[in-house]
Amino acid sequence: MTIRSLSGENMKGINKRAIVALLGAFGIALSASATAYAYPIYIRDYLWDSYLYEAGMGFESRRWEDSHYSETLLNGCGGGNSFTLQYWMDVNNAPDKSVQDRKTFTACYTPFQWSQGEWDNLADTTTNSSSYYFRIMEIDGSDDIDVKRVLVDDSAAD
Numbered sequence: 001m002t003i004r005s006l007s008g009e010n011m012k013g014i015n016k017r018a019i020v021a022l023l024g025a026f027g028i029a030l031s032a033s034a035t036a037y038a039y040p041i042y043i044r045d046y047l048w049d050s051y052l053y054e055a056g057m058g059f060e061s062r063r064w065e066d067s068h069y070s071e072t073l074l075n076g077c078g079g080g081n082s083f084t085l086q087y088w089m090d091v092n093n094a095p096d097k098s099v100q101d102r103k104t105f106t107a108c109y110t111p112f113q114w115s116q117g118e119w120d121n122l123a124d125t126t127t128n129s130s131s132y133y134f135r136i137m138e139i140d141g142s143d144d145i146d147v148k149r150v151l152v153d154d155s156a157a158d
Contacts, residue, residue: 052147054079056136064154073114074105074147076108077108079146083105091130102138118156120156
């Protein structure tokens with residue numbers, strides 16, 4: 001089989017397998033980008049990436065240090081219709097302190113959609129022995145939830 005360019009010239013020395021591989025890679029890139037329309041997610045920019053399985057009210061996430069800003073993104077939610085998170089500061093040798101307002105998450109129950117909650121003006125925990133975490137405060141319509149992707153970010157720059 002002779003491969004021709006768009007102008008009709010013969011393309012000698014072109015490996016058909018290389019062309020097929022290139023077209024296949026292009027197709028994969030297109031299909032992967034089709035699900036990114038809901039929110040620009042750059043995994044490399046996040047502090048940590050996890051999931052929740054049968055997490056009930058009162059569940060506490062892992063801890064992390066932060067300075068002034070934090071964001072939680074959730075995708076692939078199941079169980080219930082919505083749930084509410086609140087950030088807490090884990091204070092050594094003292095009761096934990098709730099931070100600002102609660103955020104209710106609903107968009108993550110829609111396929112390919114992300115729910116986002118931002119907390120800013122947080123106290124800096126990088127210079128002391130405190131850390132932040134989130135706690136599930138309410139679940140509407142179920143005893144527990146599953147979340148396929150949980151991303152936590154500590155930078156407003158991205």
